[in-house]
Amino acid sequence: MDRIVKLASMKAVVIFTNSSCCMCHAIKRLFYEQGVSPMIHELDEDTRGREMEWALSRIGCCPAVPAVFIGGRLVGSANTVMTLHLNGSLKKMLKEAGAMWL
Template identity: 70%
Template sequence: MDRVMKLASEKAVVIFSKSSCCMSHAIKTLFYDLGVSPAIHELDEDPNGQEMEKALQRLGCNPSVPAAFIGGKLVNSTNKIMSLHLSGSLIPMLKEAGAIWL
């Protein structure tokens, strides 16, 4: 849990992902298209990936990926991120975290 929280606070946007997950790919693409350069942690390529996945589940991520942190705060699921984007709330959140300067 400590490792996940430490990594989540190291950059304005942090995404925990799996390289084979299509929803993770969609979220990464959304952030890239918005001009964000997130830190990406591919759990299936990290030696501590299983531990981090369990920690994300304990934080309430179900499924565990993609899990996005903006400004060190868990935003969680694909549905939540897409809802924020469609409602117009995601970009102000990204600006406040210092992830974009539009």
């Protein structure tokens, strides 16, 4: 858990994913298309990935990936992020976190 908190606060946007997950790919692409350069942690390529995935599920990420953190705070998984994007709240959050300037 401590590792997740530490990693999540290292950059304005941090996404925990699995490289073979199609929803993870879609969420990463959404951020790139917004002009945001998130820090990506591929849990299936990390030796402690299973442990971190378990910790993400314990803090409320269901499914555990993709798990999006903005400004060091957990935003949620794909459904939450897409809802925020569609209602216009995501851009505001990204601007407040310093991840985008437009």
